[in-house]
Amino acid sequence: MIGIGPDELAPRCSRAGCDAEATMSVNWRNPKIHSVDRVKVWLACDEHSEYLREYLDARDFPVIVTPFGVSVEAVP
Ligand SMILES: [Zn+2]
Numbered sequence: 001m002i003g004i005g006p007d008e009l010a011p012r013c014s015r016a017g018c019d020a021e022a023t024m025s026v027n028w029r030n031p032k033i034h035s036v037d038r039v040k041v042w043l044a045c046d047e048h049s050e051y052l053r054e055y056l057d058a059r060d061f062p063v064i065v066t067p068f069g070v071s072v073e074a075v076p
Pocket of ligand 1: 013018
């Protein structure tokens with residue numbers, strides 16, 4: 001194995017039971033409890049970024065999916 005640090009520092013997908021490396025950031029907020037400048041971030045692998053986006057979208061939460069490491073200042 002080639003690594004640049006302890007394995008637990010590697011970003012992992014937020015999907016329960018998924019151990020894949022995170023490649024996407026799912027930026028979202030709950031408009032009922034979060035102000036517009038609040039951004040929650042889930043990490044996701046390629047396979048689950050769409051699953052997580054739809055999960056949030058189904059609850060009418062605003063969501064923006066970005067490549068891992070790219071942050072957003074707000075989720076309008
Ligand atoms: Zn995953």
